[in-house]
Amino acid sequence: MDSDILTQLPDRLVAEAKSLDAGDPLAAYRDEFVLPEGVVAYLDGNSLGRPLATTRDRLAGFVDADWGERLIRSWDEQWMDLPLQLGDRIGRVTLGAAPGQTVVADSTTVLLYKLLRAALTARPGRTEIVADTENFPTDRYVVQGIAAELGLTVTWIGPNPAAGVTVEEVETAVSERTAVVLLSHVAYKSAYIADLPRITEVVHAAGALAMWDLCHSVGLLPIGLDDAGADLAVGCTYKYLNGGPGAPAFGYVATALQDKVTQPIQGWMGHAEPFTMGPSFRPSDGMRRFISGTPPVLGMLPMQDMLSLVERAGTDAIREKSIRLTEFVIDLADDTLAPLGVTVASPRDPVVRGGHVTLEHDAMQSVIAQLWQRGVIPDFRRPRGLRAGMSPLSTSFVEVATAVAHLRAILREHQ
Amino acid sequence: MDSDILTQLPDRLVAEAKSLDAGDPLAAYRDEFVLPEGVVAYLDGNSLGRPLATTRDRLAGFVDADWGERLIRSWDEQWMDLPLQLGDRIGRVTLGAAPGQTVVADSTTVLLYKLLRAALTARPGRTEIVADTENFPTDRYVVQGIAAELGLTVTWIGPNPAAGVTVEEVETAVSERTAVVLLSHVAYKSAYIADLPRITEVVHAAGALAMWDLCHSVGLLPIGLDDAGADLAVGCTYKYLNGGPGAPAFGYVATALQDKVTQPIQGWMGHAEPFTMGPSFRPSDGMRRFISGTPPVLGMLPMQDMLSLVERAGTDAIREKSIRLTEFVIDLADDTLAPLGVTVASPRDPVVRGGHVTLEHDAMQSVIAQLWQRGVIPDFRRPRGLRAGMSPLSTSFVEVATAVAHLRAILREHQ
Numbered sequence: 001m002d003s004d005i006l007t008q009l010p011d012r013l014v015a016e017a018k019s020l021d022a023g024d025p026l027a028a029y030r031d032e033f034v035l036p037e038g039v040v041a042y043l044d045g046n047s048l049g050r051p052l053a054t055t056r057d058r059l060a061g062f063v064d065a066d067w068g069e070r071l072i073r074s075w076d077e078q079w080m081d082l083p084l085q086l087g088d089r090i091g092r093v094t095l096g097a098a099p100g101q102t103v104v105a106d107s108t109t110v111l112l113y114k115l116l117r118a119a120l121t122a123r124p125g126r127t128e129i130v131a132d133t134e135n136f137p138t139d140r141y142v143v144q145g146i147a148a149e150l151g152l153t154v155t156w157i158g159p160n161p162a163a164g165v166t167v168e169e170v171e172t173a174v175s176e177r178t179a180v181v182l183l184s185h186v187a188y189k190s191a192y193i194a195d196l197p198r199i200t201e202v203v204h205a206a207g208a209l210a211m212w213d214l215c216h217s218v219g220l221l222p223i224g225l226d227d228a229g230a231d232l233a234v235g236c237t238y239k240y241l242n243g244g245p246g247a248p249a250f251g252y253v254a255t256a257l258q259d260k261v262t263q264p265i266q267g268w269m270g271h272a273e274p275f276t277m278g279p280s281f282r283p284s285d286g287m288r289r290f291i292s293g294t295p296p297v298l299g300m301l302p303m304q305d306m307l308s309l310v311e312r313a314g315t316d317a318i319r320e321k322s323i324r325l326t327e328f329v330i331d332l333a334d335d336t337l338a339p340l341g342v343t344v345a346s347p348r349d350p351v352v353r354g355g356h357v358t359l360e361h362d363a364m365q366s367v368i369a370q371l372w373q374r375g376v377i378p379d380f381r382r383p384r385g386l387r388a389g390m391s392p393l394s395t396s397f398v399e400v401a402t403a404v405a406h407l408r409a410i411l412r413e414h415q
Numbered sequence: 416m417d418s419d420i421l422t423q424l425p426d427r428l429v430a431e432a433k434s435l436d437a438g439d440p441l442a443a444y445r446d447e448f449v450l451p452e453g454v455v456a457y458l459d460g461n462s463l464g465r466p467l468a469t470t471r472d473r474l475a476g477f478v479d480a481d482w483g484e485r486l487i488r489s490w491d492e493q494w495m496d497l498p499l500q501l502g503d504r505i506g507r508v509t510l511g512a513a514p515g516q517t518v519v520a521d522s523t524t525v526l527l528y529k530l531l532r533a534a535l536t537a538r539p540g541r542t543e544i545v546a547d548t549e550n551f552p553t554d555r556y557v558v559q560g561i562a563a564e565l566g567l568t569v570t571w572i573g574p575n576p577a578a579g580v581t582v583e584e585v586e587t588a589v590s591e592r593t594a595v596v597l598l599s600h601v602a603y604k605s606a607y608i609a610d611l612p613r614i615t616e617v618v619h620a621a622g623a624l625a626m627w628d629l630c631h632s633v634g635l636l637p638i639g640l641d642d643a644g645a646d647l648a649v650g651c652t653y654k655y656l657n658g659g660p661g662a663p664a665f666g667y668v669a670t671a672l673q674d675k676v677t678q679p680i681q682g683w684m685g686h687a688e689p690f691t692m693g694p695s696f697r698p699s700d701g702m703r704r705f706i707s708g709t710p711p712v713l714g715m716l717p718m719q720d721m722l723s724l725v726e727r728a729g730t731d732a733i734r735e736k737s738i739r740l741t742e743f744v745i746d747l748a749d750d751t752l753a754p755l756g757v758t759v760a761s762p763r764d765p766v767v768r769g770g771h772v773t774l775e776h777d778a779m780q781s782v783i784a785q786l787w788q789r790g791v792i793p794d795f796r797r798p799r800g801l802r803a804g805m806s807p808l809s810t811s812f813v814e815v816a817t818a819v820a821h822l823r824a825i826l827r828e829h830q
Contacts, residue, residue, distance in 0.1 A: 016501060018670050034478060034482075034483035036479070036483055042486060044486065048486060049489045050480045051482050055478050056475050056478040057475075058608055059474040059477075060471050060472075062473060063466045063470050064451070064471060067449075067466050067659060067660060068420045068451055068465065068466045069449075069451040069453055069569065071454065071459065071463060071792055072459045072463045072792060072794065073787065073792065074660070075463075075660070079661075084695040106521065107521070107707060108461065109683070110521060110682075110707055110708055112523055112674060113707070132720060133694070136683070137683045137686070137692040137705075138683035141682055141696040141698075144695065145679060145680065145696065167446075173624060192770065224676055230728075242744070244712065245489070245490070245494055245706075245712035245713065246709045246711040247712075247713065248711065249708075264528070264560060264564060265528045265560065266556045266559070267524030267525075267526055267527075267528075267556055268551070269524070269551070269554045271556065275797065277552040277795065277797065278552070279548070279555070279560055281555075281556040283561065284498075292524040292525055292528070292553075293522025293523050293524030293553065293664075294523065294524075294664070295660075296522070296661040296663070296714050297716050298659045298660065298661065298713050299661075299711050300716050302713070342438060369563060374588055377486055379487065381692075382690065382692065399760040410543070
């Protein structure tokens, strides 16, 4: 770390950063990631997680052994079951999902499409999808596309002051017309955490299905899908699960629902007997029916390394560190950035705040370009947001302090 | 190579194998692949191509640099354009497609679904899809699924003696009701090569669109999509393009058609301005509109190494070697396996034969299990087929002779 830059901050806050690192029970995990010198501070682990050093060896070994030597035999030996085995592992380690309900496949967008279309087949008389304006764009576009092709209406919740969706808003929105409610667990902009269990209850009370986008919560906090009785979920593996750019998504369908729904992209890998290659499609029992094409094996490798880390650390401890990290960013912002015009656009109550903090300023777009040049890498969210995403296992408190110190130095020059 | 086993074959054929290798202008390429000792002969490169040794280093380097050091900045620096750049490269090196018509995305099945649905939007009054029974199962299942959801009829061509589809059969099948004709260029079982240019003409004469599955031809022979005036195509990158298990597919849409069609899975990466994250979907111009979710970057890496090899070797030279390889397998089979009850189920005319040869025998399933134990790896196709797929750049003639010698030894024991 560049320690000169820390003179931008009050001594008290620098000392606090060091003390927080010293007392952090998860601090040692950071050394397991690839940490190149040119990256001064990485605050975008909620967009693309850093790779683990073991992932480098895993991929090289994969080329030599599983692919290069076992060749086509690996399909029988391991790859055919990988989407379901890895799904079960994600379910156990991060989702609170019993086996047989989670599969890894496709991109998040394609899986959203498939599972939302599937969900609608379980509510044939109903004509409405409920979603909220704080959902990630691809969720909203998928909802609009499906509504247009099937002649359904979309009821939008928000925007609201919480920059996320509340139980009351959902209660008001749903009715006997509602087939499915699709919401983000953690809002991608504000980090607001929706009340997944209570909202699921409210959705069920209206006879509708609850489908959750877990992209910004999986690997960050305990989710408890089974306990909440959620119906379907989709999530991303390249954020807090460090699966690498464009790693495949996971989908969850509650056991009771699986054989009652039909997904639209029927392919050979979702067939009850893929290698019979018979004339007609017959869906497999259980989660395999949600697979369409040949599983993207290479893309499923890196996340396995991160799942091992998450399992060792535990999602409760990860959540605890995440709260400390976001709390510390807010303290730093209040003390050192607010006087320069920066405002906090994420919840101040940690109970409803996920793993990132959005800071706003009119000059943020050009400020972030300068930060990137210094090797300090947060995300920019239009029109004026800096999204500081702290992946708990790969981020230190001194790293966060260093990033804020650079931000402060640049903002001072702007004045 | 185990030279003892070659005594199973007449000296003349062993000498011919050696002479063919000695005279093979592409022989040296084989050394660029990962060639573990335990693999005695690999005849399944048309199902999963062998990795290149450079791929091992590319993946390890990717973890350290593009992903580990550039992190999220790589999206701006290279990944956002990768699906289109790589698509253009596949188009230039293998498809005979001008830039701006090919994209890499999704699995073959998902891309088949998206492009077939898209094609149908360009022929709104027409109510029929024509396909053939020799298409790969996933193609047939996708066709059936789309027909069911949209209320269309499917007209099936075949099965016929050629185990592939002829111009005359297509001419008889199409009518003013036909919206799209979806056929395989090279049949996955028999290796029969359909007459892509003339069939495309016949399809156009009926006012329908021609969509081609190129899974078993891409990288193996010159295709000439633009010259033939084909409308759409989908293909696989883990066979002759050695992209690794489950590598993403490519899709081709002719320029004139692109802005006239709508694909169903509208996601943020197909948006005209992905990072505006606006309220409504607006498709990008050109091929980007066929992308749905975040591109599977890791899965797009290995095929780049093979594309370099294919480009250096040239598809004409590759096709020439491929014909010699399949010719040699048929010669070996006629001379040494026919007396043991093996029949050739692929075309004998090389003009209509792709890169694999299917050999049939009632005991083939158990014979192949024994071959695998010996490190000789062809594919099994129910009920009685051994599919010998010779990827031209990674297969030698002595390798083929060795495989047939083992096959002969096992069949003799069976008698």
